[in-house]
Amino acid sequence: MVRRLANFVNDKYPKITSLLDLKKERTSLQWINYLNNSGIRTRRIITQKDTGMTYEQNTPIANFFSMMYEDLLRYSDMREEWEKDKWDIRNLKTKYGLLYNESKANYYLDFSVIKNVTIRNAFKEYCKLRLLSRNNFTVSTALDYLRYIRRFANFINMIEPEWDDFKHLKRKHIIKYLEFMNDYATSVVNQSRKAYQTSC
Template identity: 30%
Template sequence: MSTVYRPVPTPEKWREIEETLTGYWEKDRWDITDPIFDEFRPERWTLPNKIIDFSRLQPGIKEEVKFFFIHRLREYTLRLQTAVSYGTCFARLADFLKQVYPGIGSFTDFKIEIVMTRWRSYLVEQGVSVNKKGRLSSTQYETLLQQVYQFMLNFYDDREEFEKNVWDVRKIPGAKYTQNESRYLLSFEDIPFPFRPLAKRYLKVRVGIRSYSQCNTDLIALRLFLRFIHEQYPHWQDLKKLSRKDMENYLAWYRSYTEGWQKQHRDCLLSLRGFFDYIQRAGYPEAPEKPHFSLLFKEDFPKRAIRSEEDIKFIPEGVLKQLEENLEQLTPSQYIPIVVLLRATGWRISDILNLRYDNCLDRTAQAGGSAAIFPKLRC
């Protein structure tokens, strides 16, 4: 019987945390007006709070939260404004942990599903409002706990990335992702356990040849489909007996579940068809015995919406003219070269932000000129 792997803090990992929390970062009260935050702080600060106070958090938890903040700030995947906003949750989080988990010293000791349920109940008792859908009106409390938990779990997990249930594509050689975006995780935790190895094997191939965005769509498609099949056939360990009737039942449920998804509705079906096609051609032992074209028909796919000129959003010419005439007044001034490149090239903002000064030009054999190198276009 397989056991669930749970990473734990090791002396080596804890030493890395201690080495990070030196100098200014040793303090339990961070003043974001300090020069150490200059590279993270916007020129115009709109929040009234300028202090992040970790002092009430219990030992172990406090160091992990600080480590999370430092890493995410340095990676530019956490804005300083968001960090300060999270800091306003610390008082309640500290009181909650002291009441419910007084002896806990690491986020890895949590069973996150149980903790989140108790955390929500505690917050409601403390007067945090609930919206009409029964969810907390302020999402930062839940987001903080979930993000720190997941971050520390990944940090302590020394297994090969493909063995984990949550992949960080930044750690996968050859993975294609946009560096200026904060999305880089692929989670298999919601894939039913019997089908998880199948999903991982397939995504291991995809992550090296497709973008993160496409892989995420593939994963959503697999998650929806495999959970549906697992509910219908809890004893199934593979998809060998999958039939057209099963697909008809799935499509009926899927149309209802994805109502309003528009583009994503079609994209997930295309991902599912690609999944069936590949695992059959590759000879996966779990693959359906019936050929993929007898499982999903052409008419199962909604027609692609045709966009009219009215659907395309343009910036009015007058606004663009004002921008060009007052470009030198743009603040911060670091944005000026970006705007110039956007106007001169017509490229997407993600392409511009991925340019690197030392290798942004390359000679092209076709035109004999120069062309920008975009990470997402590399083979």
């Protein structure tokens, strides 16, 4: 994989000095096109044993550029972990003794999913203080909070793009959000049913 990636970079970007000089999303698509043109499979069908549902995902080689890019970015970013938008929980464990479930493959708290930068930074500060206080707030709790806060914050950002806080939040915003989540849940259920029926 490394040799193939090196050939791709040398062919497409012979003058760069680091993978980090490239735009990740754009280059990742070019990498996948390069693999497809070379006759290498970039998608595979996965079937869940318990439900029998099938879904499609990238093959490991298709994800290889993104993985290498992320690793390089992580090792070259010398900022304090709290300053980053994506916290490596392993680094927080080493420096601050924070515990997390090591059997899980996800080692990150990725705050970049919150689109509004001011709200993102406020939530990062909240998580930092709660994690350091160790008062019934674990990394797993932070991951759960992030999952729900992201949806809410991004929805409010979509309907009130000028807001940098929730001080003017009204009942009508909550009702709109509940309607949005109801529509979202219904569409997920319908997609799951279609996928299940297709796999039967």
